[in-house]
């Protein structure tokens with residue numbers, strides 16, 4: 001499995017730095033964001049080192065599928081039972097900070113801010 005020696009999320013996958021894990025299987029890992037921006041703020045990552053969504057391809061479909069397929073279950077389990085957002089920041093324009101593909105799962109219990117809300 002591809003792993004990057006210096007990547008912070010690869011270090012979490014390898015157990016070299018701690019994380020508050022909420023799910024782990026053969027392909028993916030989910031854990032709490034260390035600087036939560038909502039009452040529920042999880043990160044869901046492929047275990048394999050894929051820097052950005054630009055670098056994803058059909059070899060990663062098992063991991064990418066599981067990331068989406070489990071988002072609702074994990075959000076609900078962690079306290080977002082009435083809706084949540086999924087965000088994958090990609091590259092410079094997408095304000096990506098950590099270059100290991102990750103999906104943010106952001107949820108309530110109360111409605112989140114107006115980001116991407118329909119403007120009147």
Ligand code: AMP
Pocket residue numbers: 008017019032033034035036043088089095096097098099
């Ligand atoms: P992004 O801007 O999409 O690249 O977001 C990266 C996210 O990773 C930020 O929300 C950080 O708070 C989070 N983060 C960085 N280091 C860690 C860590 N060691 N454990 C958990 N979350 C982290």
